[in-house]
Amino acid sequence: MTSNEEFKDLAEFVIKYGKSLGADQIEAYTLFGSVKSVQIERGSIRRFTDTNNSGLGVRVIKNKAIGMASTTIFTKESLEKTVKDAYTLASVIPSDPNFKTLPSDTTEAPTISGRYDKDIAEISVEDFTELILEAIQEATIREDAIVNGNFNAGIGERYIINSEGIDRFASQTSVSGYLGVKIQDGEDIGKAYYYDAATLMKNFKYIKIGKEAGIRAKKMLGSKKIDTASLPILLDPDSTYGTIEPILSSGINAFSVFNKTAFFVDKIGDSIASDKLSIVDDPFVPEGTDSAAFDDEGVVPKKLSLVENGILQTYITDSYTAPLVGLENTGHASRGSFASRPRPAPYTMKIKAGTVSKDELLTDMKEGIYLMSSSIHSSGNNPQVSAQIDQGFYVKDGELLYPVKNTVIGCTIFELFNKIEDMSKETEDRSGHEAPWMLLSPLQVSGGK
């Protein structure tokens, strides 16, 4: 692992070299990651892995044209080539009239508690394995259960510097794992997964990973095809989050809004959902896996109310898109990797609870579908939803009768948002992501029966 000072030297060299070539503005985005992984196959250890996932991305601005280059090789020669590549690209493409400037935020970044855990950073592969074996034991719900999965523990360091005064460093530890369990009775197969992630070892629910994966696999036995019908759908908190977050992420990011491909263009102040939906995006959740004191351009973000009683409150922006939609920079720049151009994306959503108990939502359901750790998603930025149910149950008179297979939900995301009938008063918090059970009025469900 590289020290903060080494980062600084490396990044300052990139900035200085870029300026010497003639760059108007330049940014260096450096990630250093070190990850220990343990792969589980058929209930025991298959592979130990220790890798470094590090890289540098450079953005050069020349006459308002933006060139980018990246490398995983940190020699002086490679760094110089990377800066030159970015500079050359910026020099040969036309100006982008929409580009204003790289950000220059010097606001003091807040301290978020629970970002670093020595127990994760320094864990030995043997100690890590001991806790994984406990999880496997929990998952082995029957002697013939097949347990596969993967666990990771690592540290990531992020350094962002640009020619306009941004100079930010942060480090974060993370531990995560998933187990998939398969059990089989003849041709009848039950298969399920469970996943957890945390920034601190004390919050990592590895026993629950095993226990839930095993219990859920057993529940998935006896799946049946159902008839095509219009049915209400009850989503568990994982499914609520897994459905709402991607829709809102595509729907209100300022890049897509400017390009007119966001679901909710020109909708600030308008109703986009039933009045049961209220959502806050919080970058600063203590011990949250997606928390950050600054975004991927080095700008300190804001806690935002996104939707209040169904009314859209704002879009999420970064330095490029904020002026394009006439809003201030909300500090939501996010990069898929060090090589990517930043785009606005949310941090950690908190979806507001309702007043009814989750048990009442289920017991009141005459006939419907219950979704477990699933997502009602659309393809790309199409608002048409045509989503297969991966882990769902047919409900009759308030009881989960059997898991469904070969079943697809069809609607539009606009229809889905307006059919939010109720939220449960109970919520679940998964690494800061908070969501209740959510009931949707009848949607078209295609069955294979």
Place this chain on the structure above:
Amino acid sequence: MLDVLEQVINKVSLSSKDFLDIRYAYAMGESFTVRNGRFDSVSNQTTGGIAIRALIDNAWGFTTIVKTDKESILQAANKAIKMAQAGSKYTKQERTIGDGWVFEGKGATKIEIDPRDIDKETKFEKVIKTEESAREYSDSIAESSSTYQESHGKEVIVNNKGTKVENETHVIRLMKNIVGREGVKMQSIFDSIGGSGGWELVDSWDPEKEGLKAAVTAEKLLRAREPPSGKMNVVMDPSLTGVFIHEAFGHACEADEIIAKSSILEGRIGERVGVEGVNVYDDPTVDGLRGSFAYDSEGTEARKRVLVEDGILKEFFHTLETATALGMEPNGAGRAMNFNVTPQARMGNTYVDGGDMTIEEIAEVTKEGVYLKDSYGGYVMPAKGQFYFTCQMGYFIENGEITDMMGNVGMSGMTLEVLQNTFAIGKTWDPAFKGTCGKFGQWVPVTGGGPNLAVSNLVVGGTK
């Protein structure tokens, strides 16, 4: 680099049943996107490093470094060995690599015009004009974008069994993505050209024509009928047949899933899985396709795989480890995305063999159903044998004739049922699905294809 890796491997002391391989992987790429009249993302990417795997006493150790000097590689090799030794006490299964498979040689993608010799302005012109002609077609085109990508990779692989291989790959691609919008109605059209090779694979792309074609279709889709819902006959075009066979069948044939007892096809070699006349192949040795290569990331020479012959399951995709475990021959399917990850059993160019019917004849025997076109991706749960894939558009089949256009929709099916439910195979054959396949976080270029294919009892997830 081969000399350096050989010197390191000769310095490592291992017993004859142990396995160690060292892989140097370097790749550089260039990509440009023009979106709504502006250069949006313009970048060069370089990745490079050394990957070392050790299999000692039934457990693997794996580590990577970016330094390429002999001493650093040797240190990393010893680290991988120690990790494998540490893991061996926790493993319950037997894992070895067979001795008989030693490969030596050099391979490279056939390339006629090196895109690195083409000036940037020529490349820019392709994307600028594609994007422009789509955008200017109509006010209903909300977003028009076009992307050019090229990548050039080199792998050098040695192992302690004697394999010494150097392999180069070159992949090029030109894409268009058009979004039509009227109010809350939106429809996307995506298409691409390219494969493994050089500029010769994209030179024929007429940007004005391609941009216009996509825009015209996107606009028509805004007025298309809504897709139906329920179980029905589905006729797939070659692109959709490609993604269908990739998702429905290809993934379940990956032998690492078989070993992990995570595939519904475990133990079914020699069994009937499709109707007579259905043949499914995967061939990475075909020139020019996205999933083409001469050697895989373990140094095994690539060859054609016969997955299904006349409806009978014949073969899986193998790495060295899975071939040893199942007592079969490796077939060059061990692919790794880059130096930082280990090879997995993967597809290359997967396709269904052609038949003898025209699309009109297929529609006639289908009578009622849908004719769906142009893949938009998909996924599978091989352990449950349930898969899902989506199309960009389609047509109704009514009274044996192809009638009105419909918008995008997703479909669900069961792996063990679909090839048994195949009732018509077309004669128009095209490797039309040019995709990027994801598995456990690794993304590799693939092709899928085949003829127009008619299958009964697929579940279509429309709104009506």
